[in-house]
Amino acid sequence: MRCKIVSLIQDIIDVNKRAxxxxxxxxxxxxxxxxxxxxxxFKQRLEEFKEYVTSNYIQFQNINDEFFxxxxxxxxxxxxxxxxxxQFINDHYSxxxxxxxxxxxxxxxxxxxxxxxxTNENSIILKQLNTKIFDILSYAIQHLDPSSEAVQxxxxxxxxxxxxxxxxxxxxxxxxxxxLSTNKYKIATTLLKNHMDINEHPLNLIEKLSDNKxxxxxxxxxxxxxxxxxNSINTLILQRNSETLKVIFNHYIFDNNFxxxxxxxxxxxxxxxQHQLRKVISDEINKLGKMxxxxxxxxxxxxxxxxxxDENVLRVSTTSTLTSPTLSRLSRLSRxxxxxxxxxxxxxxPISSRRTLHGSSNISSRHTLHGSSNIxxxxxxxxxxxx
Numbered sequence: 001m002r003c004k005i006v007s008l009i010q011d012i013i014d015v016n017k018r019a020x021x022x023x024x025x026x027x028x029x030x031x032x033x034x035x036x037x038x039x040x041x042f043k044q045r046l047e048e049f050k051e052y053v054t055s056n057y058i059q060f061q062n063i064n065d066e067f068f069x070x071x072x073x074x075x076x077x078x079x080x081x082x083x084x085x086x087q088f089i090n091d092h093y094s095x096x097x098x099x100x101x102x103x104x105x106x107x108x109x110x111x112x113x114x115x116x117x118x119t120n121e122n123s124i125i126l127k128q129l130n131t132k133i134f135d136i137l138s139y140a141i142q143h144l145d146p147s148s149e150a151v152q153x154x155x156x157x158x159x160x161x162x163x164x165x166x167x168x169x170x171x172x173x174x175x176x177x178x179x180l181s182t183n184k185y186k187i188a189t190t191l192l193k194n195h196m197d198i199n200e201h202p203l204n205l206i207e208k209l210s211d212n213k214x215x216x217x218x219x220x221x222x223x224x225x226x227x228x229x230x231n232s233i234n235t236l237i238l239q240r241n242s243e244t245l246k247v248i249f250n251h252y253i254f255d256n257n258f259x260x261x262x263x264x265x266x267x268x269x270x271x272x273x274q275h276q277l278r279k280v281i282s283d284e285i286n287k288l289g290k291m292x293x294x295x296x297x298x299x300x301x302x303x304x305x306x307x308x309x310d311e312n313v314l315r316v317s318t319t320s321t322l323t324s325p326t327l328s329r330l331s332r333l334s335r336x337x338x339x340x341x342x343x344x345x346x347x348x349x350p351i352s353s354r355r356t357l358h359g360s361s362n363i364s365s366r367h368t369l370h371g372s373s374n375i376x377x378x379x380x381x382x383x384x385x386x387x
Contacts, residue, residue: 001063141178142182199225213244226252240300258284262280
């Protein structure tokens with residue numbers, strides 16, 4: 001039976017290779033028709049394979065053994081075009097796994113209790129279903145669209161899940177990467193709440209998720225390693241990825257902590273010379289590395305954006321005083337530099353667009369960078385003169 005299964009899958013792969021070869025060359029009208037037939041052949045072979053498996057009640061745990069795995073044998077997991085085939089094989093691995101897959105699919109409809117009851121009655125520990133090829137947590141997030149409660153159940157059932165195994169896996173098998181790359185932010189938050197380390201995988205997530213600014217913002221707001229972020233900036237500039245760069249710089253530079261520090265100067269009447277004030281601003285601008293270095297390799301709109309952070313643009317006063325109006329001008333300049341930080345909030349994400357101070361109370365944007373409440377409302381109205 002294994003030979004027959006191997007032969008059917010090889011036919012599917014061969015037909016797909018012919019289709020890819022045909023589409024990679026210049027096609028005449030009759031060749032286009034032949035390519036359409038090849039694509040149809042691929043679907044037909046896949047359906048024949050599925051029919052053979054279901055009609056013969058084949059379970060792939062009986063095809064595999066400790067030395068052979070059908071997915072690994074054909075290296076299917078490294079080719080996205082075979083995702084439907086992989087999903088079919090996993091769904092028909094065993095009767096037990098098939099039922100669990102169905103329960104996980106239905107978990108968003110409130111059927112989590114069915115999964116709990118089934119695993120309890122049959123003494124099933126979900127993580128023990130894992131093999132060298134199959135990981136139930138990764139697979140569920142990628143293919144079954146489970147609820148965040150179902151993900152938590154997988155993790156917590158039978159003791160804490162061993163997340164360290166993912167350090168040795170490809171990034172595409174890491175549950176957190178899968179969740180972020182598919183915009184499943186509630187599931188990502190569930191993983192983090194259950195002690196998955198956002199910095200656990202050695203590959204740079206900023207570069208791997210650079211086309212998804214929502215995911216980038218999520219990483220930054222949840223403690224992604226700043227050194228990983230800094231290491232990716234040059235690459236993003238050379239790739240002209242302006243959207244991701246704006247998310248990164250607007251997150252770190254002239255953030256609420258910086259504005260609150262200036263407010264504190266005003267409230268405590270701490271006297272700063274113009275030189276000291278420029279030093280404070282310069283340190284903030286260069287928080288992610290020398291801004292001038294990034295400006296040298298940037299061009300076009302990215303160069304223009306980075307120039308907004310230049311301390312020449314942020315020259316606030318020619319006097320030797322730090323006053324409430326000075327702080328107010330800094331606030332307006334900060335708002336200018338962060339002008340797009342409010343765009344497209346993550347509607348599907350539990351992330352708050354407002355930053356949190358001391359872990360609990362949200363800083364309202366109208367009290368910091370935006371809105372009608374001017375920063376000098378919080379500062380002493382008296383001028384602090386430098387003698």
